[in-house]
Each structure stands twice: as C-alpha cells, then as structure tokens.
Amino acid sequence: MIIGVPTEIKPRENRFGINPGGVQSLVRAGHVVKVQAGAGIGSGVSDAELTAAGATIVPTAADAWNADMVMKVKEPLQPEYQFFRPGLVLYTYLHLAPLPELTKELMDKKVRAIAYETIEGPDGSLPLLRPMSEVAGRMAVQVGAASLEKERGGKGILLGGVPGTRRGKVAILGGGIVGANAAQIAIGMGAHVTVLDVNHERMAYLEDIFGGAIETLYSNPRNIHDVLRWADLVIGAVLVAGARAPKLVARDDLKLMGPGSVIVDVAVDQGGCIETCKPTTHDKPTFVLDDVVHYCVPNMPGAVAQTSTFALTNVTLKYAERIARLGVEAAVKADLAGLGRGVNCWDGACTYEAVAQGVGAEFTPLDRVLA
Numbered sequence: 001m002i003i004g005v006p007t008e009i010k011p012r013e014n015r016f017g018i019n020p021g022g023v024q025s026l027v028r029a030g031h032v033v034k035v036q037a038g039a040g041i042g043s044g045v046s047d048a049e050l051t052a053a054g055a056t057i058v059p060t061a062a063d064a065w066n067a068d069m070v071m072k073v074k075e076p077l078q079p080e081y082q083f084f085r086p087g088l089v090l091y092t093y094l095h096l097a098p099l100p101e102l103t104k105e106l107m108d109k110k111v112r113a114i115a116y117e118t119i120e121g122p123d124g125s126l127p128l129l130r131p132m133s134e135v136a137g138r139m140a141v142q143v144g145a146a147s148l149e150k151e152r153g154g155k156g157i158l159l160g161g162v163p164g165t166r167r168g169k170v171a172i173l174g175g176g177i178v179g180a181n182a183a184q185i186a187i188g189m190g191a192h193v194t195v196l197d198v199n200h201e202r203m204a205y206l207e208d209i210f211g212g213a214i215e216t217l218y219s220n221p222r223n224i225h226d227v228l229r230w231a232d233l234v235i236g237a238v239l240v241a242g243a244r245a246p247k248l249v250a251r252d253d254l255k256l257m258g259p260g261s262v263i264v265d266v267a268v269d270q271g272g273c274i275e276t277c278k279p280t281t282h283d284k285p286t287f288v289l290d291d292v293v294h295y296c297v298p299n300m301p302g303a304v305a306q307t308s309t310f311a312l313t314n315v316t317l318k319y320a321e322r323i324a325r326l327g328v329e330a331a332v333k334a335d336l337a338g339l340g341r342g343v344n345c346w347d348g349a350c351t352y353e354a355v356a357q358g359v360g361a362e363f364t365p366l367d368r369v370l371a
Helices: 020-028 047-053 061-065 078-083 100-108 130-147 177-188 200-213 221-230 251-256 266-270 300-326 328-334 353-359 366-370
Strands: 002-005 032-036 056-058 069-071 089-092 112-115 169-173 192-197 214-218 233-236 262-265 286-289 292-295 343-346
Touching: 002 061, 020 032, 020 047, 020 300, 032 061, 047 056, 061 078, 069 300, 078 100, 089 300, 100 343, 100 353, 130 177, 130 233, 130 262, 130 266, 130 292, 130 300, 169 177, 169 221, 177 192, 177 200, 177 233, 192 200, 192 221, 200 214, 214 221, 221 251, 233 266, 262 266, 300 328, 328 366, 343 366
Parallel strands: 002 032, 002 069, 032 056, 069 089, 089 112, 169 192, 169 233, 192 214, 233 262, 262 292
Antiparallel strands: 112 343, 286 292
16 A cells, blocks of 8 residues: 655644654555655654664655545644545545535545544554643643743642742543643642543542642532633533533633633544634734633644654554555444444445534445445
C-alpha cells in the first residue's frame, strides 16, 4: 500500500501523522510511505531522519495525498478538499459532528474516512483518543494557570498560592481521561481541585487514586452553578464519543463567575461544553467575554508536538499496519466492533450515528454499506 503523510496546515499545528519508528515498521512490511517535505520539522523530526527510516520525501501536498491511505493528525481544511477522491482512505482525527461542510465533502467525494477518536478497544475505550486526551488534560491546567496571570486578563491568582495566601480553585467538568490528567497536574501545582461527573464509579475511582487531594461532586445544574461561583479556573472535559459535547455552562451562567476567572474548554473540537466558547488558535488563544477569559484552542497538543506525535503514532500504527496489510475493507470487516467504529464516512454514506445527528445527514449502518 502507498501511504501519504502531508504537512498539517491548521494554524500552529506542529504535529504530523507518523514518527520515524512508524515509517520503519510500515516500510519493512513492504509498504511505501510518502512524507511531504518538512512535515516533521515542527515535531523535531528532520527529512533526513525520515529518509533514514525508509520514507520517500515528496515536495508537495498533492504528492503526499496521491496515495491509497493518508495519515494525518487533524481534520482536513478547505484547501485540502481538492485532494479527496473515491476510495481514498483518510485516517486521522476528524471530529465531524460540528463540521457539516467537511462531512458533506467526504460523502460527496466517497472518501473512506476513519476517525481516530471513535475507534474502540475491546472494553469500549477509545485508545486512539487517549494519548491526546492525556496531553490536553495536562496542558489545560498549564494554559489555565498562565491565563490567570493579570497581564493576560486573569485574576492574578497563583494556583498553588504561597504560605499565608489562598490556593487557586479549579473545577473540572468531567472525570474521564482529560479530567483525570487535569486533576493530576492541578493537584501537583497545589490547587484546590473539584471534579464533577455523572458516573459514581468514576468519581469513586478518582477519590481512590487522588485520596483527599480532590473532592468530587455529581454533575448537575445546581452543583455546576455552585462551583462557578468560587472557581478561579474551570476546565471543560466532557466527551460523548463522536457527538457534539453537551452544553453544561450557558452564557447567563458567566455572571456567576468572578472577573478574571478562566475557562479552558478542551471539548471545543466537538463543539464545546461551554456555550460561549468558540475555536481560537495558538496565535490568539484567548478572548474575554463578560470579564471571563476563554481559552478554546481545538488543537492544544500541537503546542507540544514532539511529545504528541510520538505518543499518537504509538497507538495509531497498529491499525495502519492492519489496513495496509489486509486492505481497508477486509481490515474493517475483520474488526467491526473496533476499527469499524472508527468509520465515519464510507463510499458516500455517513456511517456513524452521532455524526449523522450532529450534521443533519442520513445515517447508514456500516454493515449495510459493506454488504
């Protein structure tokens, strides 16, 4: 199989679709890996390193997209739509539920689009989403702490405080992978941490691993309103696989928060769980609304690209190897409950129900399409 890896064009997206170890594994298995020149520079990987691993360096995006399967990190942007064609396998993060235009393009061009974020493990987990959720959760506290600085519009609060002053207060909406990693860093910085979730077993697990360092609350409107009143930093960490994130904080709720409070919505790539959040960029990551600082960068892990690229390839490679070895149709049929859950669009059909609901498209079950 010919596998293409183009340079990411999302602003300040320094990750790329495969690391040298992944290239070497695929090439040794007899496949061709074409990487666009300079694609790895933002992750600290040179063309020479990729060439030594067996990659073929190609000069343009068109060359990289001219492949049987394209491996990326983020969803294609409008300038890349021209490369779509029937039968192309697109293997990347897609987050299509809030992106009707991209979904329509993928369907119209009959692309076979496999989303990292909806591939499921045997236990129902999301193994390809996990490493970036870990990165984003940890980063959320770092960027939130920086946004609390007065010169950035924040309250001027140091999360860990110093002797004789109060510690910063962090409220995390969602206790999954993002929330647990955010809690770990916030605790490490000395903050007062509260996690809200609807899963009692998950809350018990978090209290078990973090002990008395956190408190947990059931996530309902009353408790959310209560934490908004005292939180210095609110982190949105809610995930519904493949679907739009539920709105847990409304515009009117911002009046409960003190001036200079900070919101970091990690769910922004799925539409956000804070009503007032809208996607920002690493160039201009924050905006202030009703005296509350909002940080809403949808590709947060791109800022720590070397860590993120290597962590991502660790989990995406085995599925790429399977697709390349068996062919995409056979690979999907052999693992409908796992890899098959990653198929969002296939030969003109929208095959992931939550995406179809999010974009207003007709849903067609994958097994029906494959039959």
